[in-house]
Amino acid sequence: MASLISCPHCGMRPKEEFMIRGDAAPVRPSAMASDEAWHDYVHLRNNPRGRVREHWQHVAGCRRWLLVERDNLTHAVFSVADAAAEGGQ
């Protein structure tokens, strides 16, 4: 089922309907955090192969932000959840 994402609100959709923001792991530092912490957050990313957690937006569907856990080599999708629900909102 390559390139299909199961949106929790819209069901199975092709990846063309989504925009990928990228790695969901980095946590925004506080406003007064050191330049180094901000540089890390804004610019530095690991480039892992395998299982990753990413923020995807279903721009052509419900327009919600989603947390997608997938394998970036095989594109096997393990889980898709609404990012707000995941964040406890």
Add this chain to the structure above:
Amino acid sequence: MAYDYQAVHALEGTIGAIAERRANHLAVHRATAMAMVLASPGRVPEAVGILVANGDFEVRFSGPGEWLVLSEVHAPETLAAELGVRLGDAAFVIDQSHGRVALTLSGPDAARILANGVAVDLHADSFPVGRAANVLCHHISVNLARTGAQSFDLVAMRSFAEALVGDIKIMARSHDLSVDFATR
């Protein structure tokens, strides 16, 4: 210099008069009363209750707590105000009557034609009458709703309407399709 933007339909001049109505037909609606409604945080059930309280509104799913609302009872000029009065602060309302264009595709091949551009299962079991969804039709975002066994409504932003009709004509190339303004 005075402009009368609202008087000109987005597809005016792009659709030729048709000699005959074919088996499958794409009707372009001239003036559809439409609005987007987004429920205030935590007030989704309340907003739904108000929207479905009487038969004035047709409510189509857009996203969680968000709907495309159409009406045949209210005019494009008054729908948003009417919704605003009834919903109060339970939801935000944005008029879309002149921002979007509504099309109705009907005929025995309607689902097959749409399947050439929409990646959603349109079998009646998984997309029954009354179901609506925001989907991508080729590269254009549309709100697709099944209004009958053989009829679907598509609502797209007005600036994409001409491209969407062009796409649908291509999607229907191996089927018999006519396109015209609705006479309703």
